[in-house]
Amino acid sequence: MENNLLLTYLIFTPLIGSLIILLVKNEKVSLIKNLGLVFSLIAFIISLVIFFSFDSNNSDFQFIHKLKWIEGINVFYFVGIDGISLLLILLTTFITPLTLISSWSSIEHKVKEFTFFMLILETGMLGVFASLDLFLFYIFWEAMLIPMYFIIGIWGGKERIYAAIKFFLYTMLGSLLMLVAIIWLAVYSVNILGGFTTDFTELLKVAPSITRDLQIWMFLAFGLSFAIKVPLFPFHTWLPDAHVQAPTAGSVILAGVLLKMGTYGLLRFNLPLFPDATIIIAPYISVLAVIGIIYGALVAMVQTDMKKLVAYSSVSHLGFVVLGIFAITTESIQGAVIQMVNHGLSTGALFLLVGVIYERTHTREIAEYGGIAKVVPFFSFALLFASLSSIGLPGLNGFIGEFLILLGSFKSGVLNSWWFTVFAASGVIFAAVYLLWMYQRVVFGELKNPKLEKLTDMNSREIFVLIPIFIFIVWIGIYPSTFLNLSEKATKKVIYQVNNPVNVTNIIGKK
Amino acid sequence: MFNNLQEFYNFLPMILIGTGILISVTVELFSKKSLTFLSWFSIVLFFLVGIISLWNIDSKSVILQNMVATGGYVNIFYALFSFTGMIVCLLSIDYLKKYEALFGEYYILLQTSILGMMLMAAAKDLFVIFLGLELMSVSFYVLAGINRKRGNAIEASLKYFLLGAFATGFVVYGIALIYGTSQSTSIDVIASKFVELSGNLLFISGVLLFLIGFSFKIAAFPFHMWVPDVYQGSPSTVSAFFSTAGKTAAFSAIIVSLFALFTSGASKIITPYLSVISVLSMFFGSIVALSQTNIKRMLAYSSIANAGYLLIGLAASNSEGIAGVIFYLTAYSLMNLGAFGIVSIIESKEEKNLEINDYAGLSNKQPLLAGLLSLLMFSLAGIPPFAGFFGKYYIFMAAIKSDLTILAILGVLSSVISVYFYLRIVVLMYFKESDLELGLYKSNSGLLALFISVLLIIILGIFPGSFLNIINSAL
Numbered sequence: 002m003e004n005n006l007l008l009t010y011l012i013f014t015p016l017i018g019s020l021i022i023l024l025v026k027n028e029k030v031s032l033i034k035n036l037g038l039v040f041s042l043i044a045f046i047i048s049l050v051i052f053f054s055f056d057s058n059n060s061d062f063q064f065i066h067k068l069k070w071i072e073g074i075n076v077f078y079f080v081g082i083d084g085i086s087l088l089l090i091l092l093t094t095f096i097t098p099l100t101l102i103s104s105w106s107s108i109e110h111k112v113k114e115f116t117f118f119m120l121i122l123e124t125g126m127l128g129v130f131a132s133l134d135l136f137l138f139y140i141f142w143e144a145m146l147i148p149m150y151f152i153i154g155i156w157g158g159k160e161r162i163y164a165a166i167k168f169f170l171y172t173m174l175g176s177l178l179m180l181v182a183i184i185w186l187a188v189y190s191v192n193i194l195g196g197f198t199t200d201f202t203e204l205l206k207v208a209p210s211i212t213r214d215l216q217i218w219m220f221l222a223f224g225l226s227f228a229i230k231v232p233l234f235p236f237h238t239w240l241p242d243a244h245v246q247a248p249t250a251g252s253v254i255l256a257g258v259l260l261k262m263g264t265y266g267l268l269r270f271n272l273p274l275f276p277d278a279t280i281i282i283a284p285y286i287s288v289l290a291v292i293g294i295i296y297g298a299l300v301a302m303v304q305t306d307m308k309k310l311v312a313y314s315s316v317s318h319l320g321f322v323v324l325g326i327f328a329i330t331t332e333s334i335q336g337a338v339i340q341m342v343n344h345g346l347s348t349g350a351l352f353l354l355v356g357v358i359y360e361r362t363h364t365r366e367i368a369e370y371g372g373i374a375k376v377v378p379f380f381s382f383a384l385l386f387a388s389l390s391s392i393g394l395p396g397l398n399g400f401i402g403e404f405l406i407l408l409g410s411f412k413s414g415v416l417n418s419w420w421f422t423v424f425a426a427s428g429v430i431f432a433a434v435y436l437l438w439m440y441q442r443v444v445f446g447e448l449k450n451p452k453l454e455k456l457t458d459m460n461s462r463e464i465f466v467l468i469p470i471f472i473f474i475v476w477i478g479i480y481p482s483t484f485l486n487l488s489e490k491a492t493k494k495v496i497y498q499v500n501n502p503v504n505v506t507n508i509i510g511k512k
Numbered sequence: 513m514f515n516n517l518q519e520f521y522n523f524l525p526m527i528l529i530g531t532g533i534l535i536s537v538t539v540e541l542f543s544k545k546s547l548t549f550l551s552w553f554s555i556v557l558f559f560l561v562g563i564i565s566l567w568n569i570d571s572k573s574v575i576l577q578n579m580v581a582t583g584g585y586v587n588i589f590y591a592l593f594s595f596t597g598m599i600v601c602l603l604s605i606d607y608l609k610k611y612e613a614l615f616g617e618y619y620i621l622l623q624t625s626i627l628g629m630m631l632m633a634a635a636k637d638l639f640v641i642f643l644g645l646e647l648m649s650v651s652f653y654v655l656a657g658i659n660r661k662r663g664n665a666i667e668a669s670l671k672y673f674l675l676g677a678f679a680t681g682f683v684v685y686g687i688a689l690i691y692g693t694s695q696s697t698s699i700d701v702i703a704s705k706f707v708e709l710s711g712n713l714l715f716i717s718g719v720l721l722f723l724i725g726f727s728f729k730i731a732a733f734p735f736h737m738w739v740p741d742v743y744q745g746s747p748s749t750v751s752a753f754f755s756t757a758g759k760t761a762a763f764s765a766i767i768v769s770l771f772a773l774f775t776s777g778a779s780k781i782i783t784p785y786l787s788v789i790s791v792l793s794m795f796f797g798s799i800v801a802l803s804q805t806n807i808k809r810m811l812a813y814s815s816i817a818n819a820g821y822l823l824i825g826l827a828a829s830n831s832e833g834i835a836g837v838i839f840y841l842t843a844y845s846l847m848n849l850g851a852f853g854i855v856s857i858i859e860s861k862e863e864k865n866l867e868i869n870d871y872a873g874l875s876n877k878q879p880l881l882a883g884l885l886s887l888l889m890f891s892l893a894g895i896p897p898f899a900g901f902f903g904k905y906y907i908f909m910a911a912i913k914s915d916l917t918i919l920a921i922l923g924v925l926s927s928v929i930s931v932y933f934y935l936r937i938v939v940l941m942y943f944k945e946s947d948l949e950l951g952l953y954k955s956n957s958g959l960l961a962l963f964i965s966v967l968l969i970i971i972l973g974i975f976p977g978s979f980l981n982i983i984n985s986a987l
Contacts, residue, residue: 070975070977071975071976071977071980072977072980072981073835073976073977073980073981073984074906074909074980136905139896140897140901141918142897143895143896143901144895144896144897147890147895148894150935151942153941154939154942154943155942158904160945162939162944166932166935166939169931169935170928170932172933173895173927173928174925174928174930177924177925177927177928178921178924180905180908181908181917181920181921181924184905184909184912184920185912187909187918188909188912188913219635341534353573393684
């Protein structure tokens with residue numbers, strides 16, 4: 002197949018940008034900011050080009066670029082995307098410039114380092130979604146920790162150091178076990194393919210033939226690293242710390258994109274590589290997902306800090322995504338994919354809004370607020386809109402994802418019980434409770450805190466950041482087919498792979 | 513001596529170093545201002561030897577009555593020793609000036625110890641290994657105490673000497689037992705009799721004693737007691753040399769003496785020993801490093817932990833394992849040269865700035881050094897895309913190939929522990945502020961050395977392929 006360089010350009014544009022920024026003098030703050038924005042916008046434009054030339058009727062990987070990289074261990078630089086990864090790549094390139102704009106005035110010291118790390122982070126995230134060689138995937142997956150670690154640690158809140166280290170160690174623990182599993186798979190492939198390989202498309206032929214017990218171990222080694230990233234209950238404890246301490250831009254990227262790497266990993270690697278194990282483990286993971294949905298919602302309800310509330314709501318919402326993935330029906334996985342995007346948009350918007358108000362008042366305590374509807378009408382409206390989207394109001398994006406996931410899990414043959422759906426659905430109600438209750442306490446009521454009287458409303462830059470997000474929230478809510486069509490073929494392929502593990506003897510017979 | 517010119521040519525690296533030592537001693541003897549000359553002379557000499565070794569890599573031969581091998585991986589070790597020596601010299605120029613320790617013998621001792629290392633790596637006979645080991649160790653004992661005005665340098669030197677002599681005793685005793693049972697000191701003869709003799713308790717004890725002696729030198733648990741004290745007490749540049757070239761040399765001796773066994777798989781007999789001390793070293797080193805407050809002691813414990821990772825490669829006892837060990841030794845040498853190099857630059861004349869807390873806020877005071885040091889720490893912690901990661905990857909791969917998956921799992925778990933103490937330095941440099949004045953002694957040659965190491969770490973991390981090919985074709 003002919004190599005297509007577009008993806009490579011996309012992945013490395015931000016990296017080149019970050020290296021150029023490194024050469025600029027520290028004092029030229031506005032030049033640095035503009036350069037950062039320009040490079041993230043170039044990446045966005047390239048991703049749009051990819052989007053428009055993407056063939057959604059083709060279930061194979063597209064825009065493939067394959068190069069020999071490390072000959073000794075047969076590792077390739079191998080990137081390519083299908084509909085699922087395309088959606089997440091678009092989400093990444095869409096959110097990154099917005100976060101850069103949003104931190105235009107909130108990041109004041111070490112602007113150069115900040116922009117540098119944000120761009121490196123973007124390269125890491127894009128690489129994770131595009132890699133088709135597990136070695137390459139692992140490199141991006143781990144390398145991305147470094148910039149996020151610095152973003153939380155340098156520009157974060159009071160407890161930032163604790164949060165940064167916790168984030169790093171948790172993720173590292175999970176991913177190193179995945180590394181062992183990757184090597185194990187590659188070594189195992191020697192027996193069957195006759196050569197050491199970490200090529201995902203090759204391993205797809207090998208991995209399903211592993212005995213069921215070993216598959217379960219492999220599934221767990223991969224799954225743990227993804228579950229920590231998602232985060233799936235009970236591996237979520239790093240998330241509230243990291244979210245609350247991270248600067249707004251960090252939280253938005255963390256919620257918007259980083260968490261999706263976990264669910265993406267489960268969908269991309271765990272399901273097709275270990276189909277037998279998936280069928281066995283799916284109900285257990287779904288139980289954890291449903292516990293996460295309810296637990297996250299209940300804990301969010303009692304939070305007094307707005308950012309923490311949104312952070313716990315992520316645990317709940319990502320529970321839906323995991324449930325959708327492991328229900329293994331077309332509807333539920335389609336719902337999970339679109340819900341990943343939805344969560345990125347609505348939770349991203351919520352974090353941005355919390356950041357907006359925090360910048361003015363320097364507090365996130367819900368009790369400090371009240372009655373600001375008249376003082377800051379734009380902000381109040383935006384917060385309502387983002388909350389409703391997150392709750393899943395019909396007509397907005399959240400509804401589509403949650404509805405599809407619940408529908409799919411109801412008729413799922415793998416889960417084979419409607420209790421999952423019943424309990425998960427309660428999460429939707431809880432979401433309405435905690436978000437609207439927060440909204441009521443912050444925006445309505447009497448204006449008691451005299452400091453809030455002088456609150457200034459959102460400025461044009463802040464509004465400008467939110468408008469594109471809101472457009473997509475409505476777009477997905479009203480006409481989701483634009484996006485669902487993109488991932489449909491890829492979703493069906495994953496389901497086919499789970500239900501029809503490749504018979505290795507056939508492949509060898511053909512040779 | 514030599515049967516033809518080619519053999520002489522193959523032996524050239526050692527001849528060059530030997531000649532260099534003679535020239536240096538003469539110059540030092542008759543000139544009072546020899547220090548600058550000696551430093552640059554050593555740098556050029558090491559560079560030349562390194563280049564020639566790599567150039568000659570394909571001409572494998574066994575010369576001098578089957579005593580010394582040339583070519584192949586032996587030459588990779590030559591190059592490693594001499595390039596390490598070169599970087600240490602670059603770091604030392606200003607470091608010695610800072611301490612006013614203007615002793616020309618410093619560079620001569622570096623040359624003699626490297627000659628010793630080369631003998632160890634090239635040995636085809638146990639006596640040559642022993643000869644090299646002693647030449648290296650005696651130079652090391654003096655180097656540790658080279659700054660004779662400092663009390664703790666002398667203490668370190670004495671400690672190193674006593675424990676080092678003890679370790680050498682193990683090696684000699686081991687050689688005696690091996691000779692007694694196999695009637696030979698030739699490594700090839702012993703290797704060919706290995707399987708037959710492996711039931712002989714005396715022979716196996718000899719092999720184990722021999723390995724224990726070298727376990728001291730590679731700083732593996734439970735033979736590590738000297739490491740923290742010696743690394744802390746010796747001048748930082750010397751510690752850099754011990755922890756890189758010294759460790760590489762000890763590993764090269766183990767590899768050459770067991771090489772035939774590794775490739776035939778007969779070394780499976782010693783796999784349990786290697787696995788056990790490997791796991792103990794990794795966990796002991798990583799856990800104790802967590803509580804260190806002195807940066808040199810922390811690096812010393814990290815050196816113990818890294819000996820553990822390297823031992824996994826030997827325990828795997830396949831060719832990937834050996835290649836992994838050589839790759840990781842290279843990566844580790846570069847990382848430690850960089851880390852100790854930065855320590856030696858930041859260290860003040862009064863031996864201050866050696867506590868980890870002194871690094872607080874370094875990113876504001878010395879952004880370049882802070883950036884380089886964090887990169888080195890990430891690489892040591894095994895985070896891609898740096899050379900440290902690829903080395904570990906390859907070693908774990910070798911272990912899994914030999915069905916030692918459990919070793920790989922324990923290895924990654926101890927990596928997670930080690931991440932914590934490596935990152936602590938990054939935390940201090942970037943996330944904390946401090947008013948402490950460092951009062952740096954500028955060192956341009958030191959910076960050059962740092963740039964070389966860091967650049968190579970990045971290149972070896974992203975494009976490990978070509979170096980890996982060199983290693984694999986040399987095995």
